[in-house]
Amino acid sequence: MWKNSKWHKRLTALIVMGALGISVTAPLPKAEAVDAWGAAAQALGVYAAYKSSLAGILALGNDVNAQVQSRIQDVQKNGLDGNDNDVQVVNSVMAQLLAKGNYVLKVNSLPFVWAVNDSKDFNAACYPTNYISINRALVRGLNMEPDELASVFAHEMTHGLEQHSAKNYAQAVAQYMGMSMINMDTNSMDWNKLNGLVNYSIAKNITLPTEYEADEGGFYLMASAGFNPGGGAAAMARMAYYLTYETQNFLEYQDPDTKRQERESYSDHPETKLREDKLAQMMSDYGCAHVTVKDRKDIYVDGEKLLSAESTSEDYDNTAETAYLVAGALAKAFHDYDSITGWNFRQDGQGNLTCLSSDRVNALLQQFLVKAQAGAKLQSLVEKAYAGEAASGARNKMLAEESKRNQKLAERREEVLNADGKAVKKLRENADAYSDYGQGDKALAQMQRVFASRNMDNLAESQAINARAKAVSGDFAGALSEADKAVAADNKNIYTYLNRADIYHMLGELDKALADIAQAKEIDKKNAVSYYLAAVIEDEQGNTEKAKADFAELYRLQPKAVSRIPDEYLQAISQKEYEKRQKDKAEARKKYAEEWKKAHKDKEK
Structure with missing residues (x-):
């Protein structure tokens, strides 16, 4: 997350609750010393918990259905930003980052997908599924400045690229389990204090x-995409002002006196001014260390002052x-x-x-x-x-x-290129899932x-799934x-027929379509997908008897x-299931x- 850590706090809360549940139901007696076998068992338990947690979140992050649900849950909770201009600016920045940024998705x-929600919190977050939730308050708070927004979005993309959510969650689980086991063996600390210590440590x-x-x-992602490398430090400067003088959210407030920023001592994010300074140094290093900013206003080239910046805003000192x-x-x-020629002084x-081109960055x-x-x-x-x-x-x-x-x-x-067959198969399955959701562009990218x-x-199945993705995207001839x-390459693979x-x-x-489905049934009479697709088409044709037989x-x-069987067919196929569905609907x-x-x-109250 860019500003606060609600996602990580929710995960940590789940970790703490789960671990406490284990310790309460199965407390260990106080021990004067831990024998070697017991210590080894505990260590293996912590390691197993780490591996299991990591695998679980990584699997979630590679699930198209989970990605779609991430967006749905975000929108249900926060709503969507109704301002088209906000959305257009965000889409433009994200499109440039994705198209021009130098990055590599793990297999x-x-x-990445994203949405601008209607939250009043100054924040953005990347879910384990690479869904980026962008709050309206952040977009407005940064005054829709593309370079500052790019620094935030690239920060979130890096969380996704490095799979930080999965790794942090797994490490947090292991850390809590490890400290809990030590405490259960030694009974050295009150559990409430342990919770506080673990949360702080995490x-x-x-x-x-x-x-x-x-x-x-x-920083490097947004710079490689052509954005202004000063955008990161600028965003931090803006964030510091916003959180001190503009936010209406008490939990976001940042005291202007760093000595009184006690809240920062317990934060899982670096102190804002420190981040600003580090990003300013990255900017300088990116330009061969020639350019520096002093006192947050004076611009120097190799130690010689060029000019002083002034505020360009009527609303606050920027x-x-x-x-x-x-x-x-x-x-x-x-x-x-690498020479002054590129500067085009004129x-x-x-x-x-x-000098330089007359574009937005300059x-x-x-x-x-x-x-x-x-x-x-x-x-x-410059010379x-x-x-x-x-x-x-x-x-x-x-x-x-x-x-x-x-x-x-x-x-x-x-x-990525050398990924094993299992990983490649999952890429293909994800492409098919994107097509199911009507996201042909994402499906084609996966393929x-x-x-x-x-x-x-x-190859044949890959061609078939790619063909379906093209159809979803509107390219029916292709x-x-x-x-x-695909069918010619492998006429014994039912999925070549089903996709066609x-x-x-x-x-x-x-x-x-029904002729191809019939071929698929001949190849594999036990594949349920063939019967479902046939039933749907037969229902559209009004051939209810055939549809009922295939649904059955x-x-x-x-x-x-x-759940895929319509009521009018389900009643004839299974009265029990039909009655259960009606009861569930009524409830x-x-x-x-x-x-x-x-x-x-x-x-009304």
């Missing part, structure tokens, strides 16, 4: 380091943000160009010397160069900066660090990963062409699929009516 990670030793990692990873964004444009230029037609810099009449001075400073690089080694150092980061990404790409893999296990190739049948179904060519076979083969209606009545009664 067991889903592609925040400082597990969550806090990953926040630093997310700040760093987010001098620090402005300084970082001006300095960030300079740092980006020093990073991107007259602007109004008697001013300007707009503030160009504005302040005119205001301070500092164009010629900057040109001189001297490049002239001194050979002696200082500044550029070589920057390039060496960048090479290390790129090497790590290259190694991760190799890991690109499948086809790029060096260990793809089933879908049928690839589906035909689904494409025919989308096109309204029902007889062709679906129920026989897979009783848990009863649900009654519960809804009671809740509605209570809610409106409370409003």
Whole structure:
């Protein structure tokens, strides 16, 4: 998370409750000493808990259904931001990060999805499923400034890329179990005190380091995507002001006196000013250490002052943000160009010397160069900066660090390409699930990963699933062409027929769809999917007897699929299941009516 840790706190609460439940129901007697076998058993228990927890959350994070539910739950709780401009700005920033950012998804990670909710809390969070929840208050609080938003979103993406939620949760489980076991053996501490100690330890030793990692990873991700590298420090400066002077949420309030920020001592996030300083240093290093900001307003190039930033807002003093964004444009230029030629110093037609391209990232810099009449001075400073690089080694150092980061990404790409057949099969299953939800673009992206893999296990089935994804995306001609190739490649695989049948179904060519389903039934008479698809199409055709027969076979083969059978067929297939469904519906209606009545009664009060 970027600002606070509600997600981690909820996880920690679950950990504590679970561990206490174990300790209360099965307390161990006080021991003077722990024998070797007992210690080993406890250690193995903690390790097993860690591995189990990690595997569970990683599996959740690689489940398309869980990702969809993540968004649904967020929206149900917080609502959606109704301001189209907020959403458009967020979508634009996220699209640029995804398209241009230098990052690699792990093979067991889903592609990023996001939504802007209507929460009044200044926050954003990345779920284990790579669903990024973005609060309206954050978007408005950062004044919809793209570079500041990019730093936040890239921070959250780094949490997802590094699978921090899963790792933090597993480590927290292990830490709590370990400390609980020690306490049960020695009876050395009150359980309430132990809870406090464990929570503090988890925040400082597990969550806090990953926040630093997310700040760093987010910085390089957003910079690689073309955003202003000063955006991170600017966002921190803005956050500090917002949390001190603007927030209406008492829990978010940050005392301006750092000595009185006792709350920060128990936070699982770094202190805001410290984060600002570190991100400002990253910005400087990114630009070969040429550019620095002093006193949050003065911009220097190699120790010589260029100009002082001023506030550009009528609502509050945003001098620090402005300084970082001006300095960030300079740092980006020093990073991107290895000589002054790339800066394109020129007259602007109004008697001013300007430089760089006239895009958003450079707009503030160009504005302040005119205001301070500092164009010629900057040109001189830039010339001297490049002239001194050979002696200082500044550029070589920057390039060496960048090479290390790129090497790590290259190694991760190799890991993904060399993923085993089981992992590739899961990618294919996820693609199919995205198609089920009508998200053809996500399905096609997953299939690109499948086809790029060096260990793809089933070309025909992969082609069939890719064909269906094309159909979901509206490319029916391409879908049928690839589906035909899949059937030709393996006419004994029922899924080549079933996927082509689904494409025919989308096109309204029902007889062709049923013909393919019939072929699938001949290959495998025990596959329930064939009967379900056939029943749906037959119902659409009005052929109720055939539909009833196929729904009945679906129920026989897979009783848990009863929820897919419409009432009018279920009553004839299983009276017991039908009556249970009607009872459940009646109870649900009654519960809804009671809740509605209570809610409106409370409003009247």
